[in-house]
Each structure stands twice: as C-alpha cells, then as structure tokens.
Amino acid sequence: MTNKTEQKIQHVAIIMDGNGRWAEGRAHKRIWGHIRGSSVVANIVEEADDLGLQALTLYAFSTENWSRPQTEIKTLFKLLQKFLVKERKKIMDNKIRFNVIGQIENLPEATVQLIRDVEKETKDNQGLKLSFAFGYGGKNELVVAVNNFVKKNPGKYITEADISRNLYQPDLGEVDLLIRTGGDQRISNFLLWQVAYAELYFTKTKWPDFKRSEFRNILIDVAGRERRFGNIDCQDSLKSNTQLAKGNQRSIGSSTHV
Numbered sequence: 001m002t003n004k005t006e007q008k009i010q011h012v013a014i015i016m017d018g019n020g021r022w023a024e025g026r027a028h029k030r031i032w033g034h035i036r037g038s039s040v041v042a043n044i045v046e047e048a049d050d051l052g053l054q055a056l057t058l059y060a061f062s063t064e065n066w067s068r069p070q071t072e073i074k075t076l077f078k079l080l081q082k083f084l085v086k087e088r089k090k091i092m093d094n095k096i097r098f099n100v101i102g103q104i105e106n107l108p109e110a111t112v113q114l115i116r117d118v119e120k121e122t123k124d125n126q127g128l129k130l131s132f133a134f135g136y137g138g139k140n141e142l143v144v145a146v147n148n149f150v151k152k153n154p155g156k157y158i159t160e161a162d163i164s165r166n167l168y169q170p171d172l173g174e175v176d177l178l179i180r181t182g183g184d185q186r187i188s189n190f191l192l193w194q195v196a197y198a199e200l201y202f203t204k205t206k207w208p209d210f211k212r213s214e215f216r217n218i219l220i221d222v223a224g225r226e227r228r229f230g231n232i233d234c235q236d237s238l239k240s241n242t243q244l245a246k247g248n249q250r251s252i253g254s255s256t257h258v
Contacts, residue, residue, distance in 0.1 A: 009176045009219055011055040012048065013191055013198070016041075018182025018206025020072075031075045036208040038079040042087055045130055047212040049094055051219065055129040055172050059190050063103070063137035080134065081111045084118050091118070095127030101168035102136030131169055138192030141168055145193075167193065174198070177222050179215075181207045199225055 016037060023033030041058065048056040061076055084098075091098055098118050105112075145166035149158055164170055175191055175198040183204040187195065199222050205214060 009223055010053060011057070011173055011175050011194075012053055012177045012179065012219070013057040013059070013175045013195065014044070015059045015178070015180040015182075015188060015190055016207040016210075017180055017184060019208060021182065022206040022208045031072055033206075033208055034072070034075055034079060038083060040207060040210055041083060042090075043212050044210070044215055045087075045096075045128070047215050048130075049096065049128045051216065053128060055131070057101075057131040057133060057172065057175070057191065059133045059136070059188075061102070061134045061136070062189060063135060063140055064189070066106075066135075077107055077111055080132065081108075081114055084114050088118060088121075091122060091130070092125070095125040096122060097125040097127065097129050098122045099129070099131045099169055100134050101131050101141075102134045103140070104135050106135065129169075129172060131172065133190065136190075138187075138189045141191075142193060144168075163193065177201060177219070179203065179218060181205050181210050197227070199227065 019033035019037040020030035021033070022036065023030050026032075044058075045056060060080065065076075066073070100115050100119070104115060107115075142163065145163050146158065148166045149156075149162050153162075172194070174196065175194045177200075178187070178191070178195050178198045179201045180186075180188075181203055183202070183206075185202045187200075201218050201222060203210075203214065203218070
C-alpha cells in the first residue's frame with residue numbers, strides 16, 4: 001500500500017503572476033514583463049513533461065483581466081498566438097494534448113481558430129495535458145457547470161460528481177499542487193472546485209524569473225508533504241487510540257478507590 005507521503009503529484013496548476021511588477025521594477029512598461037514571461041512558459045511546460053506530470057494548467061488571463069488597458073490585453077492575445085505558432089510542432093512531437101479553458105469568444109477570430117485547430121490536432125495525444133486558462137474565472141466555471149447539468153436534467157438533484165462531470169475539462173481531475181509566483185498569497189478565482197484539497201505553494205519569484213530548477217525543487221518539496229485529504233494518519237490514529245485507552249484505564253482505576 002502506497003504511503004500518503006509518497007503519492008505522486010499528477011496535476012499542477014500555476015498562477016503566473018508578477019509580470020507587470022517585474023517590468024516596472026526595471027523601469028519598463030508592463031507589457032515587457034508579459035513578453036519576458038511568455039518565454040518562460042515553454043521551459044516550464046518542457047520541465048513538466050520531463051518530470052512525467054499528467055497535467056499542467058496555467059492561469060494566463062482571468063475574467064477580471066478584461067478591465068486592464070487594451071494595449072496590455074492585445075499583447076496577451078498576441079503572445080498566446082505566438083506561443084501556439086512557435087510551439088505547435090513541439091507539442092505534437094511530444095504527444096502533448098492542448099486545451100484552453102474559459103470563455104475565449106472575445107479573442108481575435110484568428111486566435112480562436114488557431115486554438116481550435118491545435119486542440120483538434122492534439123485531442124488524441126496521450127502525453128501531458130496542457131491547459132491554458134484564458135478568459136477564465138472559477139466562479140463562472142461552476143455557474144456554467146451547474147447550468148449545463150440543469151439544462152440536461154431538469155428537476156434532478158445535483159451531486160458533486162455531476163458538477164465535476166460538467167466542468168470545462170472534467171478529465172483533468174483535481175489539482176494536486178497549486179503554485180503562485182510573484183509573492184501574493186491568494187487563489188484569485190482559479191480552479192476553485194479543483195483545488196479543494198490541493199497543496200499550495202507561494203513563491204516570491206516573479207514569473208519572468210521563474211526557472212525550471214525552482215519548479216523542480218518545489219515539486220520535490222511538496223512531494224515530501226503528508227497529504228491527508230481530511231483524514232488522519234494511520235499511525236497517529238493508533239497512537240491516539242492507545243493514549244485514550246491508557247487514559248480510560250487510569251480513570252477506571254481511580255474510580256475504584258473512591
């Protein structure tokens with residue numbers, strides 16, 4: 001039987017934060033941070049694939065990000081398109097399955113078509129499941145999941161399994177590890193359902209400075225944690241029961257002398 005501390009990390013999600021602050025700290029416009037940060041993505045995807053992860057989900061653009069300056073938004077669109085054009089062959093060669101989760105209707109038509117083409121081209125790949133969360137919000141995903149279920153099953157009681165099956169990418173399963181770069185310590189409406197029992201790791205390193213070596217070391221560190229999923233360790237349970245039994249014996253013994 002596998003010990004909980006030895007359970008393999010299979011699905012990692014990353015909030016790629018700190019791009020704008022990285023650029024501002026160097027007296028550059030925020031978009032330069034996104035440009036620099038986009039070059040990090042390919043390295044981390046490659047490292048995840050090399051480490052044998054089953055799934056990697058990257059938070060690229062949230063529903064709240066639509067309020068950012070149009071120049072910054074358009075830059076993010078172009079960077080996504082550039083990544084797919086540049087990495088398309090490598091994605092296929094490494095049997096990676098690519099998907100975008102979120103609402104991408106407001107992206108340029110050419111970008112949407114490119115996304116759909118790569119998704120279709122890689123849908124049967126059996127390697128790393130690479131997902132970009134773009135135009136994504138965790139609360140909105142849950143609303144969509146519930147509405148989809150209700151539409152198909154009017155009047156039926158909804159269960160947790162029903163919600164899971166109606167998420168954007170239900171086969172990704174739950175997140176084992178959520179990493180956030182940039183120093184902030186919050187989830188920011190990312191994969192709210194999937195991170196229910198995820199390990200959390202916050203690093204001060206801003207995304208443009210995030211290296212493969214740090215990513216690997218984080219996975220090694222987290223793999224050593226004991227994940228109890230709301231339960232208690234078997235040895236702790238035995239120890240607690242033994243202590244309880246001894247306490248009961250003392251209690252019984254003292255009561256006989258009264």
